[in-house]
Amino acid sequence: MKAVGIVTEYNPFHNGHIYHIQQAKKETGADVVVAIMSGNFVQRGEPALFDKWTRAQAALENGVDLVIELPIFYAVQPSHLFAEGAVKLLAALGVRDMVFGSEHADVDFLSLAQQAPSVAQGKAFQDKNQTFASAYANQLEAETGFKLENPNDILALGYAKAVVDLAANIKLHAIQRVTAGYHDSTFSDEQTIASASSIRLALHKNKLDKVQNVVPAVTLQNVQSMNNTIDFEQKFWPLLKYRLMTDTVGQLSQVYQMAEGLEHRLASVALGEPSPQNYQNFIKSVKSKRYTFARVQRTLLYTLLNVKVDQMQAAMQAPYLRVLGFTDVGQQYLNTIKKEVTLPLISKVDRNVTKNNLRLDFKAGKLWQMLANDAGQQQDVTRKPIYVAGKQ
Amino acid sequence: MKAVGIVTEYNPFHNGHIYHIQQAKKETGADVVVAIMSGNFVQRGEPALFDKWTRAQAALENGVDLVIELPIFYAVQPSHLFAEGAVKLLAALGVRDMVFGSEHADVDFLSLAQQAPSVAQGKAFQDKNQTFASAYANQLEAETGFKLENPNDILALGYAKAVVDLAANIKLHAIQRVTAGYHDSTFSDEQTIASASSIRLALHKNKLDKVQNVVPAVTLQNVQSMNNTIDFEQKFWPLLKYRLMTDTVGQLSQVYQMAEGLEHRLASVALGEPSPQNYQNFIKSVKSKRYTFARVQRTLLYTLLNVKVDQMQAAMQAPYLRVLGFTDVGQQYLNTIKKEVTLPLISKVDRNVTKNNLRLDFKAGKLWQMLANDAGQQQDVTRKPIYVAGKQ
Numbered sequence: 001m002k003a004v005g006i007v008t009e010y011n012p013f014h015n016g017h018i019y020h021i022q023q024a025k026k027e028t029g030a031d032v033v034v035a036i037m038s039g040n041f042v043q044r045g046e047p048a049l050f051d052k053w054t055r056a057q058a059a060l061e062n063g064v065d066l067v068i069e070l071p072i073f074y075a076v077q078p079s080h081l082f083a084e085g086a087v088k089l090l091a092a093l094g095v096r097d098m099v100f101g102s103e104h105a106d107v108d109f110l111s112l113a114q115q116a117p118s119v120a121q122g123k124a125f126q127d128k129n130q131t132f133a134s135a136y137a138n139q140l141e142a143e144t145g146f147k148l149e150n151p152n153d154i155l156a157l158g159y160a161k162a163v164v165d166l167a168a169n170i171k172l173h174a175i176q177r178v179t180a181g182y183h184d185s186t187f188s189d190e191q192t193i194a195s196a197s198s199i200r201l202a203l204h205k206n207k208l209d210k211v212q213n214v215v216p217a218v219t220l221q222n223v224q225s226m227n228n229t230i231d232f233e234q235k236f237w238p239l240l241k242y243r244l245m246t247d248t249v250g251q252l253s254q255v256y257q258m259a260e261g262l263e264h265r266l267a268s269v270a271l272g273e274p275s276p277q278n279y280q281n282f283i284k285s286v287k288s289k290r291y292t293f294a295r296v297q298r299t300l301l302y303t304l305l306n307v308k309v310d311q312m313q314a315a316m317q318a319p320y321l322r323v324l325g326f327t328d329v330g331q332q333y334l335n336t337i338k339k340e341v342t343l344p345l346i347s348k349v350d351r352n353v354t355k356n357n358l359r360l361d362f363k364a365g366k367l368w369q370m371l372a373n374d375a376g377q378q379q380d381v382t383r384k385p386i387y388v389a390g391k392q
Numbered sequence: 393m394k395a396v397g398i399v400t401e402y403n404p405f406h407n408g409h410i411y412h413i414q415q416a417k418k419e420t421g422a423d424v425v426v427a428i429m430s431g432n433f434v435q436r437g438e439p440a441l442f443d444k445w446t447r448a449q450a451a452l453e454n455g456v457d458l459v460i461e462l463p464i465f466y467a468v469q470p471s472h473l474f475a476e477g478a479v480k481l482l483a484a485l486g487v488r489d490m491v492f493g494s495e496h497a498d499v500d501f502l503s504l505a506q507q508a509p510s511v512a513q514g515k516a517f518q519d520k521n522q523t524f525a526s527a528y529a530n531q532l533e534a535e536t537g538f539k540l541e542n543p544n545d546i547l548a549l550g551y552a553k554a555v556v557d558l559a560a561n562i563k564l565h566a567i568q569r570v571t572a573g574y575h576d577s578t579f580s581d582e583q584t585i586a587s588a589s590s591i592r593l594a595l596h597k598n599k600l601d602k603v604q605n606v607v608p609a610v611t612l613q614n615v616q617s618m619n620n621t622i623d624f625e626q627k628f629w630p631l632l633k634y635r636l637m638t639d640t641v642g643q644l645s646q647v648y649q650m651a652e653g654l655e656h657r658l659a660s661v662a663l664g665e666p667s668p669q670n671y672q673n674f675i676k677s678v679k680s681k682r683y684t685f686a687r688v689q690r691t692l693l694y695t696l697l698n699v700k701v702d703q704m705q706a707a708m709q710a711p712y713l714r715v716l717g718f719t720d721v722g723q724q725y726l727n728t729i730k731k732e733v734t735l736p737l738i739s740k741v742d743r744n745v746t747k748n749n750l751r752l753d754f755k756a757g758k759l760w761q762m763l764a765n766d767a768g769q770q771q772d773v774t775r776k777p778i779y780v781a782g783k784q
Contacts, residue, residue: 245755245762246759382665
């Protein structure tokens with residue numbers, strides 16, 4: 001069986017994702033689509049709109065055959081670590097082709113990756129008034145002439161660098177992003193494809209009708225049955241404030257990616273009077289020019305989850321393949337590769353989850369439930385992979 | 393000037409407290425009443441109904457001349473440490489007489505304290521199916537014939553032991569508790585004095601009218617302007633659950649008074665499915681026969697405040713006299729003793745509070761505000777003592 005790998009967040013699953021799945025099959029002639037999907041929190045450090053099971057279900061009903069969770073220690077990371085984690089899982093699953101969207105599908109990202117500076121080189125060139133992403137892009141442009149400024153290009157280069165660094169036997173296929181730019185905040189009633197961020201924005205504004213042309217039926221149902229789970233900040237902020245009020249600066253300093261005295265700013269702003277009235281204002285008060293909003297937000301998520309540097313490093317050394325769901329074809333593929341997978345394949349977890357490698361995902365699932373008003377079912381213990389009968 | 397000391401929680405301030413103040417003056421002929429009062433959390437580990445400033449105000453309007461905060465590291469403790477802390481502060485303030493209620497005012501508590509076993513001896517006799525309080529009471533009865541079973545007697549003995557242990561120059565005066573037993577849960581419309589716990593119960597049931605005969609006007613006003621701040625458990629439980637979900641068992645084990653594997657039970661119950669629906673059920677699930685409800689609740693408060701053993705021990709070594717308010721007479725008394733006080737006298741704190749000895753009270757104040765829906769004013773930074781013109 002020939003498998004093609006895609007890397008996704010599906011936040012939420014929309015028509016553009018269906019196009020991506022179809023193109024992936026067309027481009028590679030694969031008969032199995034394997035999606036590596038972020039779990040309950042996405043790369044920007046935010047909780048996903050719907051839990052990982054709901055999003056896996058939507059994907060399986062719309063062309064994906066196997067959904068594997070990208071563990072939080074890869075999913076909530078800067079793009080190079082996100083990409084590396086995803087490529088590592090695809091390689092372990094024996095996937096030989098990978099398809100991703102890019103704003104410059106004509107670029108040979110593999111060749112670009114071979115010429116590109118390393119992350120350490122990018123950091124060395126960063127000054128006090130710029131983010132790592134800017135420093136890296138400037139350095140890359142100086143060395144190769146390519147201007148790296150679009151989010152899908154950044155991920156594309158990340159995948160390519162990971163393939164190079166891991167010496168993975170994976171062929172990369174870039175497909176041109178169409179219609180919807182990543183940063184577009186609005187879309188017209190005539191569009192059938194819109195970006196996930198513009199869809200989230202429409203939902204945030206409670207314009208549920210607006211999204212009906214750009215998402216499949218299953219997502220529309222999810223949207224309609226969602227109660228107030230969107231405005232996570234109203235839940236996130238009090239918990240974060242509580243943690244910043246009660247942890248010592250020394251404890252905060254050990255949180256993953258806490259850097260350059262951010263722990264002092266966090267504690268001082270959270271404990272100050274008047275304390276910030278909301279999460280957005282809080283981030284603005286603590287952010288410096290060196291960090292993007294997403295970077296600070298990821299650090300705040302790890303603060304909320306109380307994930308320390310040592311826990312994170314240990315977790316990143318021990319990845320696994322957590323199966324969220326499959327179709328008939330996906331199940332056949334799993335059976336085919338079962339004996340050759342190079343990472344632990346996990347279909348079900350028991351109460352010992354808190355003691356093993358999945359504990360960060362488990363904690364994240366518990367937090368997601370709390371942020372979503374405990375509305376969701378439990379996220380890990382005793383959950384079985386979703387099965388969707390294939391449309392063969 | 394002659395001062396008499398009393399030790400109080402005023403949760404809330406009621407007519408029985410006025411009687412206590414009057415009796416204290418009558419019994420000792422003092423012209424200044426000094427109250428050592430718990431801050432925003434009381435001995436049972438619960439947030440006070442009203443913040444420390446509101447309760448100090450009520451006391452100053454009703455006969456108390458000087459209110460000093462009993463720091464949380466003494467206030468939220470078993471009775472012997474609570475009593476020892478209070479006596480230490482009174483001694484530091486030059487108070488030579490102390491008046492307290494007791495169910496057995498005829499008993500010579502000082503003499504009893506001299507014969508009583510030490511806390512360590514009580515612990516040595518404790519078996520797996522009894523609380524420390526029972527073990528201690530049994531041992532005391534065997535040695536002295538006195539049956540220690542009433543809460544005010546327990547505190548009375550605590551004060552007496554503290555006077556003995558600290559060699560404090562303080563004369564003890566027990567006055568008989570009248571009308572309302574500590575554990576009475578109801579009171580009649582004819583009563584003018586009721587216990588604080590029965591008043592809290594009436595308020596909890598939203599029977600505001602019920603309390604009008606048993607509290608002074610100032611408390612009645614406080615009760616009437618209170619919005620939903622009573623049911624703290626609805627606020628307390630989600631935060632506690634969040635902390636238990638995200639801290640490691642190793643981190644929990646370092647919390648003050650976490651003992652005998654309680655941290656494992658706490659984490660396991662909080663993370664289990666279905667998770668307890670409320671705080672009362674949670675405490676019942678984790679409690680063992682060796683611990684009273686209050687003991688477990690204090691540990692949970694310290695868990696919520698993230699107070700570790702070492703922080704608590706350091707804090708207990710460095711007490712202070714935090715002035716919450718005074719009348720003219722109280723102010724005169726302060727001026728008289730100012731040069732002789734044996735502990736730091738603190739009238740105002742600045743933003744450095746988080747770095748000094750008051751940081752636990754500061755954290756507790758922040759938490760209290762959060763539990764009270766942020767309704768209160770800030771509790772420490774820039775607050776000045778309350779001044780109430782004396783009725784001379």
